[in-house]
Amino acid sequence: MARIVNAAAAQMGPIAKSETRKDTVRRLVEMMREAKARGSDLVVFTEMALTTFFPRWLIEDEAELDSYYETEMPGPQTQPLFDEAKKLGIGFYLGYAELAHEDGRKRRFNTSILVDRSGNIVGKYRKVHLPGHAEPQPGRTHQHLEKRYFEPGNFGFKVWRAFGGVMGMCICNDRRWPETYRVMGLQGVEMVMLGYNTPYDHTGHKDIDSLTQFHNHLSMQAGAYQNATWVIGTAKCGVEEGSNMCAQSAIIAPSGEIIAQAVSLEDEVITARCDLDLGQRYRQTIFNFAKHREPEAYRLIVERKGAEPPPEA
Numbered sequence: 594m595a596r597i598v599n600a601a602a603a604q605m606g607p608i609a610k611s612e613t614r615k616d617t618v619r620r621l622v623e624m625m626r627e628a629k630a631r632g633s634d635l636v637v638f639t640e641m642a643l644t645t646f647f648p649r650w651l652i653e654d655e656a657e658l659d660s661y662y663e664t665e666m667p668g669p670q671t672q673p674l675f676d677e678a679k680k681l682g683i684g685f686y687l688g689y690a691e692l693a694h695e696d697g698r699k700r701r702f703n704t705s706i707l708v709d710r711s712g713n714i715v716g717k718y719r720k721v722h723l724p725g726h727a728e729p730q731p732g733r734t735h736q737h738l739e740k741r742y743f744e745p746g747n748f749g750f751k752v753w754r755a756f757g758g759v760m761g762m763c764i765c766n767d768r769r770w771p772e773t774y775r776v777m778g779l780q781g782v783e784m785v786m787l788g789y790n791t792p793y794d795h796t797g798h799k800d801i802d803s804l805t806q807f808h809n810h811l812s813m814q815a816g817a818y819q820n821a822t823w824v825i826g827t828a829k830c831g832v833e834e835g836s837n838m839c840a841q842s843a844i845i846a847p848s849g850e851i852i853a854q855a856v857s858l859e860d861e862v863i864t865a866r867c868d869l870d871l872g873q874r875y876r877q878t879i880f881n882f883a884k885h886r887e888p889e890a891y892r893l894i895v896e897r898k899g900a901e902p903p904p905e906a
């Protein structure tokens with residue numbers, strides 16, 4: 594019997610700084626209802642879906658900074674999402690800023706969770722690849738201070754058995770790294786879910802920034818194809834607090850083809866019927882990892898972290 598996951602990506606338009614959690618959760622619930630009405634089993638929300646993308650500002654007041662993070666999940670303000678998911682019988686991926694108390698200290702992560710159709714959290718991921726800077730950069734209209742406000746995730750890239758398949762998560766910048774998909778690919782991932790907040794001026798180099806949309810899809814399509822997995826990428830888009838964000842949320846098949854794509858710069862739900870067995874064709878042929886990979890040939894280079902050329906012989 595075919596293993597079908599009817600999946601939705603719930604692209605999100607701008608979230609103003611003044612918008613409350615209650616307002617934002619209401620928007621998410623509305624999109625969850627639309628996804629369910631269109632037959633979805635699972636809806637993928639974006640990275641940091643509960644607030645504006647605050648790493649664009651230097652925030653020195655600790656209480657103000659803390660206000661952007663969730664200390665519990667679900668908490669009183671996010672509980673309605675879980676209740677609605679349970680009522681409707683739909684799962685979801687949700688990105689948010691997490692404030693944890695671990696190892697006797699405050700720890701901050703850029704986190705996502707996977708929730709099943711009964712409203713139970715089945716998986717949690719903490720973003721590994723943090724872009725940007727720890728210190729504000731002069732001359733930038735918007736900062737990107739993820740390295741200041743988060744520490745790299747400490748869970749690695751796990752996969753979870755859920756929704757009848759093998760599910761994986763990553764967050765935004767992770768989608769550009771082949772390692773992200775490959776580590777999950779080696780565990781047999783069949784669907785990778787991710788959210789992103791990608792300002793068009795993120796590198797400050799106009800010739801690179803003009804390729805933002807192309808690179809967005811290129812990285813997700815390559816990750817899907819090379820690892821025989823579905824990829825669902827959900828944007829935060831539009832002009833948010835003066836920052837112009839890349840849209841084009843997409844659902845991508847294991848062939849690397851885009852099956853559904855958002856066309857607006859606003860809240861928008863896109864859906865696709867995802868046959869998890871499609872990946873098998875690739876896993877059993879070109880990307881039969883057990884048969885064709887040559888790990889010994891990769892061993893020497895994976896131990897070197899930098900992009901330096903090899904030392905002189």
Ligand code: CDV
Nearest residue numbers: 724737765766790791795
């Ligand atoms: N939120 C992100 O991780 N954004 C990065 C930008 C800043 C490069 C991204 O990879 O889209």
